[in-house]
Amino acid sequence: MSVASPPRLRPAPLRVLTAVPLCDGHDSAIVTINLELARHGAEVIYLGYHQAASAIARAAVQEDVHAVGLSSYNGGHRVFFREVRAQLRARGAADIPIFGGGGGTITAADARVMQRSGVDRIFFAGTPLAEMTRAITGDYARELRPDAKLRGDRALARAITLAESRSGLRPDPRKTARQRTRSASFVVGVAGPGGAGKSTLIDELAARFLRARRSRRLAILANDPSHPETRGAILGDRVSALYAQDERVFFRSLATRGSLTGLSAAAPAAIEILRRRGGFDLIFVESVGVGQESDPFRVFRQGEKLVDAVLFVLPPHYGGRIQLQKIALLDGADLVVLNKCDDPRASAAKAELGARLAANGRNQLLHTTIAAQHRDPGTDALCAAIGRLAGLESAGGEKPCHLCIGA
Amino acid sequence: MNPLGQIVSAVDAYNAHVASEVRRARVDKKFAAGLRARWKKISSAIETTHSPTGTPLPRLALPATDEPGAIAGYLLGQGLPGEFPFANAAYREMYLDRGERVGPALAAGPSESRKAARRPAAARPLNSAPAAEEPTRLFAGLGLAEDTNARFHYLARHQPSTRLSTAFDGPTLYGLDSDHEGVLGKVGEGGVALDTVEDMERLYAGFDLLAPNASVSMTINGPAPAILAMFIAAAKRRFGPDGVARLRGTIQADILKEVQAQNEILFPVDASLRFLGDMIAWSTAHLPRFYPISISGYHIAEAGATPVQQAAFTLSNGFAYVELLRARGLDVNAFGPRLSFFLDCGLDVEYLVLGRVCRRLWAIAMRDVFGASPRAQAFKLHTQTSGRSLIAAGFKNNLTRTAVELLVAYLNASNSCHSNSADEPFTTPTEEYARLASHAQAILLEESGLFKHTMDFLAGSPGLLALERTVERAILDVFREIDSLGGVLPAMEHRYQRSKIQEAAHRYEQQINSGERPVIGLNRHVGASLADARAAPVPLARTPPRRQRFQVERLRAFKKKNAPRAPEALQRLESVTRAGGNVFAELLNTVEVCSLGQITACLTSVVGKYRPMV
Numbered sequence A: 001m002s003v004a005s006p007p008r009l010r011p012a013p014l015r016v017l018t019a020v021p022l023c024d025g026h027d028s029a030i031v032t033i034n035l036e037l038a039r040h041g042a043e044v045i046y047l048g049y050h051q052a053a054s055a056i057a058r059a060a061v062q063e064d065v066h067a068v069g070l071s072s073y074n075g076g077h078r079v080f081f082r083e084v085r086a087q088l089r090a091r092g093a094a095d096i097p098i099f100g101g102g103g104g105t106i107t108a109a110d111a112r113v114m115q116r117s118g119v120d121r122i123f124f125a126g127t128p129l130a131e132m133t134r135a136i137t138g139d140y141a142r143e144l145r146p147d148a149k150l151r152g153d154r155a156l157a158r159a160i161t162l163a164e165s166r167s168g169l170r171p172d173p174r175k176t177a178r179q180r181t182r183s184a185s186f187v188v189g190v191a192g193p194g195g196a197g198k199s200t201l202i203d204e205l206a207a208r209f210l211r212a213r214r215s216r217r218l219a220i221l222a223n224d225p226s227h228p229e230t231r232g233a234i235l236g237d238r239v240s241a242l243y244a245q246d247e248r249v250f251f252r253s254l255a256t257r258g259s260l261t262g263l264s265a266a267a268p269a270a271i272e273i274l275r276r277r278g279g280f281d282l283i284f285v286e287s288v289g290v291g292q293e294s295d296p297f298r299v300f301r302q303g304e305k306l307v308d309a310v311l312f313v314l315p316p317h318y319g320g321r322i323q324l325q326k327i328a329l330l331d332g333a334d335l336v337v338l339n340k341c342d343d344p345r346a347s348a349a350k351a352e353l354g355a356r357l358a359a360n361g362r363n364q365l366l367h368t369t370i371a372a373q374h375r376d377p378g379t380d381a382l383c384a385a386i387g388r389l390a391g392l393e394s395a396g397g398e399k400p401c402h403l404c405i406g407a
Numbered sequence B: 001m002n003p004l005g006q007i008v009s010a011v012d013a014y015n016a017h018v019a020s021e022v023r024r025a026r027v028d029k030k031f032a033a034g035l036r037a038r039w040k041k042i043s044s045a046i047e048t049t050h051s052p053t054g055t056p057l058p059r060l061a062l063p064a065t066d067e068p069g070a071i072a073g074y075l076l077g078q079g080l081p082g083e084f085p086f087a088n089a090a091y092r093e094m095y096l097d098r099g100e101r102v103g104p105a106l107a108a109g110p111s112e113s114r115k116a117a118r119r120p121a122a123a124r125p126l127n128s129a130p131a132a133e134e135p136t137r138l139f140a141g142l143g144l145a146e147d148t149n150a151r152f153h154y155l156a157r158h159q160p161s162t163r164l165s166t167a168f169d170g171p172t173l174y175g176l177d178s179d180h181e182g183v184l185g186k187v188g189e190g191g192v193a194l195d196t197v198e199d200m201e202r203l204y205a206g207f208d209l210l211a212p213n214a215s216v217s218m219t220i221n222g223p224a225p226a227i228l229a230m231f232i233a234a235a236k237r238r239f240g241p242d243g244v245a246r247l248r249g250t251i252q253a254d255i256l257k258e259v260q261a262q263n264e265i266l267f268p269v270d271a272s273l274r275f276l277g278d279m280i281a282w283s284t285a286h287l288p289r290f291y292p293i294s295i296s297g298y299h300i301a302e303a304g305a306t307p308v309q310q311a312a313f314t315l316s317n318g319f320a321y322v323e324l325l326r327a328r329g330l331d332v333n334a335f336g337p338r339l340s341f342f343l344d345c346g347l348d349v350e351y352l353v354l355g356r357v358c359r360r361l362w363a364i365a366m367r368d369v370f371g372a373s374p375r376a377q378a379f380k381l382h383t384q385t386s387g388r389s390l391i392a393a394g395f396k397n398n399l400t401r402t403a404v405e406l407l408v409a410y411l412n413a414s415n416s417c418h419s420n421s422a423d424e425p426f427t428t429p430t431e432e433y434a435r436l437a438s439h440a441q442a443i444l445l446e447e448s449g450l451f452k453h454t455m456d457f458l459a460g461s462p463g464l465l466a467l468e469r470t471v472e473r474a475i476l477d478v479f480r481e482i483d484s485l486g487g488v489l490p491a492m493e494h495r496y497q498r499s500k501i502q503e504a505a506h507r508y509e510q511q512i513n514s515g516e517r518p519v520i521g522l523n524r525h526v527g528a529s530l531a532d533a534r535a536a537p538v539p540l541a542r543t544p545p546r547r548q549r550f551q552v553e554r555l556r557a558f559k560k561k562n563a564p565r566a567p568e569a570l571q572r573l574e575s576v577t578r579a580g581g582n583v584f585a586e587l588l589n590t591v592e593v594c595s596l597g598q599i600t601a602c603l604t605s606v607v608g609k610y611r612p613m614v
Ligand code: B12
Pocket: A018, A023, A024, A025, A026, A027, A028, A029, A030, A032, A033, A069, A070, A071, A072, A073, A074, A075, A099, A100, A101, A102, A103, A104, A105, A123, A124, A125, A126, A127, A128, A129, A132, B141, B167, B168, B169, B170, B173, B189, B190, B191, B219, B261, B262, B263, B264, B298, B299, B302, B303, B387, B388, B389, B390, B391, B423, B424, B425, B426, B427, B428, B429, B509, B541
């Protein structure tokens, strides 16, 4: 991998992971801080409230962040921050600084103890917002370089970071040719309008995968928009991931950084990296919730497909027949999912959608799901269908796909 | 399923009705004469009382008018205290002194009303004077059950009646056991650690919970059904099964605001609402003196919402519960009087009228949309002063902030109040500041004459009325917005309430940052106050690791002791949950042998986990 990169106009933005500790739901301060940091150009990967130290450290590694920011109010901060520190160290990430706050509940005496256990900085009650953003954006941004000593997820994450900072540059054709040897990963691109249920479905599919394939891993690449002016972004897909918070999942959030395709310009390289060195059975790529005319996963580079299958998710209230005609992805998708079938409009939508797909004559599969429902049978069936496409089923299979054994 | 559109129309219709009655009063002689006669009767029935300096005062202040339009506007638009639409108060006399009075009584004489107070709530006459009990509440919870119990005994020493308002620690709020991985440091922090029915016995030991002047309040939501079941099981152990019907208290159990603001929901929304419904159905039948839900705006406001948002989201959540309970086949007149509300009171000017506007909107909707009787129309309001307005810098100023907020809360005729301690930014209240906070209430209600002699001293001033109209309109606008999203639940799925609250919180902090919102000691008159923000100038209530380990040990002993019986109990809970039975009724058995964490895990295995949102 070459280190030298041609001059860039702007340095890569600061990436920070923020979270609230286990058994703590005080998220008002951190949500405001997320907004402020993003407004000042940072990419904030938000993990949410009530988060375990292990989940925080795992996310920090996979997201390859510059620093971790914690907001703690319900006490026990001395112990908790120390635990995050230890978890980071155990994952070869002792270099990631931790900062945080918790209003008046974290005192100066606490802060001294916490600093001795490796916490970088505590922002006390009354610290002006402007001072905090200045300190964070000023102190923690630095260039993340290739590092041969990194191992496991950390190495993988760094490779993606480097791909992100090189993105926008044309890929070297000789290199891509060399890297074409592909692992067995099956890549599913997931697209659909904002709020259709893409993230929920991916998480539910991940749950089924993890249950059925006890020692295998999967990866998720979640794309979210950057703000066009500030360049900042709040990458919040991890917040609602229940099952994908697992050691066997590599989860990475990508900000689009100005790309208008629905994917980060680095997504192709990131997919390539995951295929090549990840050892993942399945890779889900969630696009930004996109409009009707675009297809983020369309054919690219010399006729080669970016993903192995495209899954298009639609809610029942897509707006009627006329709209359906215009949706480009309905032609390109391998799997079409009508989600939110608990909505009374679902049956009408299903009929319309079925007719629209039949007219395509492409043998596309229409699935109906209620992703938000625990153990939804429709999602089981979708999972089985993906398993079949991916060839993950045991051979000779009249048997139900073992990807979707309900537990 | 979504009544908000109808409610907006009902309020518009009621306001139009008031306006037309006012006009009619001005032209229709007969109507005007009737109004005048009624007015005269009301006025002459008002008793006279005396201030300590001898000044005679009416026990109720009415607008000084004889003009029929104004009379109609008052009687219909605001209503006498305790009368529809309840703008002035849910009850007739609120905190007035029961002492010396002159003149005929309006409804019941003093001796009668004192008798009424001793009757159980259900038997009390329609919205008459409430039980003669002081409205002060103090929230406590720290360390293990014994520690909180000791604090309760300390607080109760200073109060004529027993009000045990309980805060739980983080693990309990999230339905986890104290031995759950990674939670040890949080055990007993910010509230009491409670794992089992045995902890529940320890928590309220030494209090006669069946006494008519005793009540318990439990601030818990996601795990509320299991916790209430433990409470009942512990009470059965102590007072026998017959005592249960006499238990008095409130459990918060408001799941919708957890999704919107406080973030303590454990199960998916539909499952959580089902468990809540099971609990309310059971308690409506078996706990006639218990409030099984406290519909809360406090957390919404503390998370950063504006006063208008607080009122609009809380009321709309309340209507959603009414709709859900009716859909279960419950009678609005059976559960309606058991609904109670909990609002925040901060320093923004809108708070001057928030309680008044909420009472009015609730009453109109309950009467005209849900067909509820007067007892179910009254919006019973518990108020807490704002914690978020209390800051670390120059923290003693928090005494003043709380006092001002408390005044505003009582001006809103709150039925009960909790006043925060000045050390709020740092720690669970220390005894000194908890005492000062409770004394602030005593100074306001007992020492000062503001609320003792005359009902509605300040109500109905031109400024307040103007503000009321504006705030009411703004709340209706939010109702319309939620309605256009399909109602409370669909709006929640779109993160509507959350994103509005988060925007408001961000704006609030930006305003402090820019100085647009003055905060004394922080961005004005700063002086040396910033030092407080680091030093925590009060002793901190922290649970020593030794006590935390002790809790874990006794929990393990409980689990070991019950290991032979727990699996079967959990199995039964699981099958009742699957079969759609009343989960709460079964929990009453489960808690005898299972811990909170075991119960949460069992229910999760059936219904799944709540999926959080940003
Ligand atoms: C708002 C609030 C709530 C709201 C939270 C809404 C929400 N979604 O966030 C509600 C009402 C729901 C709530 C509930 C509870 N609360 Co509360 N709450 C507060 C309160 C009033 C303010 C906290 C706040 O958000 N302030 C606004 C922020 C922006 O300002 P700040 O705190 O000064 O923080 C500054 C810096 O520290 C910095 N900062 C903070 N975090 C971070 C993180 C990073 C990365 C950075 C860079 C900076 C930074 O930013 C600020 C800028 O100046 C405090 C008391 C107080 N006045 O501070 C209690 C307080 C934190 N709560 C407390 C408790 C106990 C609870 C409950 C457990 C009560 C109970 N038993 O039921 C529950 C638990 C809720 C839960 N799910 O965990 C206790 C904690 C006690 C302790 N640790 O010993 C406190 C201290 C009150 C008290 N004295 O009892 N609470």
